Amino acid sequence: MEKYSRHIINKNETVISISKLYKSFDNLEVLKGISFDLYKGENIAVLGKSGSGKSVLIKIISGLLSPDKGKVIVLGQDVANLNRKNLDNLRLRIGFSFQNSALYDSMNVYENLAFPLTMNVKNLSKNKIDNAVEEVLDSVGLLEKINQMPSDLSGGQRKRIGIARTLILNPEIMLYDEPTSGLDPITSAGIIKLINKVQQKYNTSSLIITHDLTCAKRSGNRIALLNDGIFLKVGEFDEVFNNNNEQIKGFFNYNFL
Amino acid sequence: MNKPDSKKYVISRGIDDFLMDINKAYKFIMLFFKDVFKRPFHLREIIHQSYEIGIRSLGLITLTGFIIGIVFTKQSRPALEDFGATSWLPSLIGIAVIRALGPLVTALISAGKIGSGIGAELGSMRVTEQIDAMEVSAINPFKYLVVTRVMATTIAIPILSFYCSFVGLLGSYFNVHAHESIGLISYYQHAFSSISFLDISGSAVKAVVYGFTIGIVGAYKGFNATQGTRGVGKAANEAVVLSIFLIFIEELAIVQVINFIRYF
Numbered sequence: 161m162e163k164y165s166r167h168i169i170n171k172n173e174t175v176i177s178i179s180k181l182y183k184s185f186d187n188l189e190v191l192k193g194i195s196f197d198l199y200k201g202e203n204i205a206v207l208g209k210s211g212s213g214k215s216v217l218i219k220i221i222s223g224l225l226s227p228d229k230g231k232v233i234v235l236g237q238d239v240a241n242l243n244r245k246n247l248d249n250l251r252l253r254i255g256f257s258f259q260n261s262a263l264y265d266s267m268n269v270y271e272n273l274a275f276p277l278t279m280n281v282k283n284l285s286k287n288k289i290d291n292a293v294e295e296v297l298d299s300v301g302l303l304e305k306i307n308q309m310p311s312d313l314s315g316g317q318r319k320r321i322g323i324a325r326t327l328i329l330n331p332e333i334m335l336y337d338e339p340t341s342g343l344d345p346i347t348s349a350g351i352i353k354l355i356n357k358v359q360q361k362y363n364t365s366s367l368i369i370t371h372d373l374t375c376a377k378r379s380g381n382r383i384a385l386l387n388d389g390i391f392l393k394v395g396e397f398d399e400v401f402n403n404n405n406e407q408i409k410g411f412f413n414y415n416f417l
Numbered sequence: 418m419n420k421p422d423s424k425k426y427v428i429s430r431g432i433d434d435f436l437m438d439i440n441k442a443y444k445f446i447m448l449f450f451k452d453v454f455k456r457p458f459h460l461r462e463i464i465h466q467s468y469e470i471g472i473r474s475l476g477l478i479t480l481t482g483f484i485i486g487i488v489f490t491k492q493s494r495p496a497l498e499d500f501g502a503t504s505w506l507p508s509l510i511g512i513a514v515i516r517a518l519g520p521l522v523t524a525l526i527s528a529g530k531i532g533s534g535i536g537a538e539l540g541s542m543r544v545t546e547q548i549d550a551m552e553v554s555a556i557n558p559f560k561y562l563v564v565t566r567v568m569a570t571t572i573a574i575p576i577l578s579f580y581c582s583f584v585g586l587l588g589s590y591f592n593v594h595a596h597e598s599i600g601l602i603s604y605y606q607h608a609f610s611s612i613s614f615l616d617i618s619g620s621a622v623k624a625v626v627y628g629f630t631i632g633i634v635g636a637y638k639g640f641n642a643t644q645g646t647r648g649v650g651k652a653a654n655e656a657v658v659l660s661i662f663l664i665f666i667e668e669l670a671i672v673q674v675i676n677f678i679r680y681f
C-alpha cells in the first residue's frame with residue numbers, strides 16, 4: 161500500500177504511551193490494565209466489540225474521563241494531572257472525531273469549522289479564517305456543503321465534517337471513534353481513504369477505534385485487539401490475524417465473521 | 418474511586434442523593450460566579466442570547482400582560498364602585514402591576530419558555546456530545562454555554578418584566594378609558610402616583626433574581642443531562658418545575674424584605 165512506502169513511522173518517538181490503565185464505573189470494570197505505545201506517524205486501529213470500552217479509552221486520552229489507575233502520557237504530558245490551561249494546550253494538539261460526529265447543530269458547516277479556530281486563535285482576519293475553512297473542507301471533499309446545516313447532511317458527510325473540524329487546528333494526533341460505523345461500504349472506503357490521506361498530508365499519528373475489520377486492515381499500521389478490558393494482542397494485521405492463539409482466533413470468529 | 422463499598426449510604430439512599438444534588442448545584446453556582454468575571458467574556462454571545470430571549474418571549478409577554486391588565490381592572494372595578502372610588506383604579510392597578518404582577522408573570526412565562534429552552538438545548542448538546550466536542554477543542558463549555566446564557570436571562574428578564582408592567586397598564590387603560598374619559602398620559606401619571614422608588618427598585622431586584630434563577634436552573638439541568646433523548650425532555654421539564662418553585666419562594670422572601678424596609 162502507498163502509505164507504507166511514503167510515510168515515515170518513527171519508532172524512537174512515542175506520541176501516546178499508556179501503561180497499566182484501569183477504569184471502572186461503579187461496579188463495572190471496563191479497562192483492566194491496558195498498555196501500549198503509539199509512535200510518531202503511526203496509525204493504530206483498536207478493534208473490540210460493542211461495550212468493550214473503546215470510547216472510554218480515547219476519552220481518557222483526551223482528558224474527558226480520568227483514569228482510576230495507570231499512566232497516560234500524551235505528547236510527553238501526564239494527562240490526568242494537568243491543570244485546565246495545560247490540558248487545553250495539549251488538547252489543541254489532539255483531534256477528536258466523535259462516534260456520532262457531535263457537530264454543533266445550531267451552526268452551519270462554515271461556523272462549525274470556524275468555531276474552534278476563532279475561539280483559540282486571537283485576532284484572525286476573516287480572510288484567514290475563510291481560507292482555513294475552505295482548505296480543510298476541500299481536504300474532506302465537501303467544499304460545496306459550506307453553507308448547509310448539519311441536520312441537512314448525511315451520516316457520512318457529517319463524519320467528514322467532524323474530521324475537518326478537528327483538522328483545522330492542525331493536530332499532531334488524531335483520535336477517530338468508529339469513523340465507519342453505520343456507513344455503507346463505499347462511503348466507508350471513502351472515509352478510510354481520508355484517514356490515510358490525513359496521516360500523509362498532515363503527518364499525524366492516529367488511534368482509530370473501530371469494529372470494522374476492513375477499516376482496521378486498511379487504516380492501521382498496527383492493530384490492537386481490545387477484549388475483556390485488556391489488549392489481547394498488538395501487532396501488524398496479518399501477524400495478529402494469522403495468530404494460532406485460540407483466544408485471538410475466537411475473537412475474530414466470534415465477533416466479526 | 419468507585420469501589421463496591423461506595424454503595425453504602427451515610428443516611429439513606431434518598432437523603433444522600435438529595436444532599437449530593439444540593440452540593441453539586443452549589444458547586445455549579447459557585448463556578449458561575451468564579452467564571453463570570455474571567456476572560457474571555459463572550460460579550461457577543463451574551464448579547465446574541467439576550468436578543469434571542471427577548472424576541473422569543475416578546476409576543477407571549479405582550480399578550481399576557483395586556484390581558485392581565487384588562488382582566489385585573491375589570492375585576493377590581495365593582496369593589497371600588499361600591500365606595501364610589503373608581504378614580505383610585507389607576508393607582509391601585511399601578512401598585513398591583515408594578516410591584517407584583519409584572520415581574521411575577523414575566524418570570525413564570527419565561528420559566529416555561531426560556532428555562533425549558535435552555536434545559537432542552539444544553540441537554541441535547543450534552544447527550545449528543547457537543548459539549549464534549551467543545552471541551553476537546555480547548556473551549557470551556559461552561560463559560561461559553563452556561564455563563565453566557567445565565568447572564569442573558571439575568572439581563573433580559575428584568576427588561577421584559579418592565580415591559581410587561583408597561584403593557585399591563587396599557588391593557589388596564591383600555592378598560593378605564595371605556596368607562597371614564599381619561600387621557601393616556603394622565604392615566605400613567607395616576608398609575609405611577611403611588612409608586613415609590615422602593616417599588617421600582619424592588620421590582621428590579623426581583624426580576625434580576627428571577628432571571629438568574631431561570632438561567633441557572635435551566636443551564637444546570639441541561640448541562641448535567643444524562644440518558645440520551647429521554648434526558649433532554651427530563652432536563653427541560655425539571656428546569657421549569659424547579660425554577661417556578663424557586664421563583665415563588667424568592668417572591669415570598671423578597672416581599673418580606675421590601676416590606677421590612679418600607680415600614681422601617
Ligand SMILES: Nc1ncnc2c1ncn2[C@@H]1O[C@H](COP(=O)(O)OP(=O)(O)OP(=O)(O)O)[C@@H](O)[C@H]1O
Nearest residue numbers: 185190208209210211212213214215216217259371
Ligand atoms: N460515563 C459513563 N458512566 C457509566 N458507564 C459508562 C460511562 N461511559 C461508558 N460507560 C460504560 O462503559 C462500557 C464501555 O463503554 P464504551 O462507550 O467505551 O463502549 P465502546 O467500546 O465504545 O462500544 P461501542 O462500540 O458500542 O461504541 C459500557 O458498558 C458503558 O455502559
Ligand SMILES: [Mg+2]
Nearest residue numbers: 214215259337
Ligand atoms: Mg464507542
